[in-house]
Amino acid sequence: MVVRIWVVEAEPAEADARSLLTPAELSRAGELAREQVRRTFVVSRAVQRALGARYLGVPAAEVGISRACAHCAHDTHGKPHFTAAPELDFSVSHTGDLVVIAAATDTRVGLDVELGNRMIEVDEMTRVLTTAGERRILAGHRGEALRTELFRIWARKEAAVKLTGHGLLQVPFTALSVDGPVVRIDTPPAGWPDEAVHLTDLPLGHGSVAALATTVAGPRTEIVTLPRVADLTL
Numbered sequence: 012m013v014v015r016i017w018v019v020e021a022e023p024a025e026a027d028a029r030s031l032l033t034p035a036e037l038s039r040a041g042e043l044a045r046e047q048v049r050r051t052f053v054v055s056r057a058v059q060r061a062l063g064a065r066y067l068g069v070p071a072a073e074v075g076i077s078r079a080c081a082h083c084a085h086d087t088h089g090k091p092h093f094t095a096a097p098e099l100d101f102s103v104s105h106t107g108d109l110v111v112i113a114a115a116t117d118t119r120v121g122l123d124v125e126l127g128n129r130m131i132e133v134d135e136m137t138r139v140l141t142t143a144g145e146r147r148i149l150a151g152h153r154g155e156a157l158r159t160e161l162f163r164i165w166a167r168k169e170a171a172v173k174l175t176g177h178g179l180l181q182v183p184f185t186a187l188s189v190d191g192p193v194v195r196i197d198t199p200p201a202g203w204p205d206e207a208v209h210l211t212d213l214p215l216g217h218g219s220v221a222a223l224a225t226t227v228a229g230p231r232t233e234i235v236t237l238p239r240v241a242d243l244t245l
């Protein structure tokens with residue numbers, strides 16, 4: 012079982028990526044005032060379209076992508092999915108100028124990437140993010156290693172709630188324990204998977220700390236860095 016992961020740096024990739032978007036997406040990109048937000052928006056939407064286009068064999072702008080929530084009636088805050096290929100599960104994360112997408116057909120996937128050099132308030136983050144078991148792990152670390160471990164816990168939790176589509180509004184950080192290879196959850200919300208959610212830390216480079224959640228244990232991961240979004244091949 013393979014999970015394919017593509018990593019794109021938005022700064023050089025944006026120019027070419029625009030040609031993959033729909034007119035509505037281009038118009039929305041034009042409304043985004045902050046340059047980095049616009050860049051990652053363009054590249055994120057483009058990489059989703061490139062993946063769908065390769066899989067379905069249709070032009071990128073014609074790939075149907077739904078963001079309808081599986082857990083409520085809302086039509087924009089759900090886990091994105093291809094309307095014509097629900098069996099191809101994918102998950103996207105962006106941080107700084109990095110856009111990453113993971114995809115697989117034989118497991119559900121959730122991905123989160125955090126930049127390890129982001130400024131954080133370690134004590135406050137430990138308080139809002141961690142469980143007692145995770146704090147025992149953190150107690151063995153100091154300085155940079157402690158920050159990295161905190162980001163690792165953060166990425167693992169976000170990856171889990173992105174696999175299920177619940178997001179962090181439905182499942183607060185402290186309801187999840189990620190100090191082992193499988194996620195433990197206090198009171199699973201409706202729609203939480205019956206099968207175990209497995210965690211894999213991902214060596215993506217670029218100063219990132221990243222985690223992949225899957226419903227199959229021990230996934231093989233193939234990580235490809237793309238200079239241009241259009242270079243994505245299956």
Ligand SMILES: CC(C)(COP(=O)(O)OP(=O)(O)OC[C@H]1O[C@@H](n2cnc3c(N)ncnc32)[C@H](O)[C@@H]1OP(=O)(O)O)[C@@H](O)C(=O)NCCC(=O)NCCS
Pocket residue numbers: 051052055056080082083088089090091102103104105106122123124169172173174175176177178179180181
């Ligand atoms: C999902 C969530 C944790 C992502 O956080 P974030 O800080 O935006 O993190 P990332 O940059 O790593 O991920 C962004 C990507 O997550 C994906 N995403 C958005 N909502 C998602 C969801 N519910 N489930 C899975 N993935 C989701 C999108 O692909 C998005 O990128 P895009 O907009 O460019 O397509 C956060 O947006 C969240 O908690 N949303 C709330 C979802 C919600 O309201 N749930 C209620 C269910 S009833």
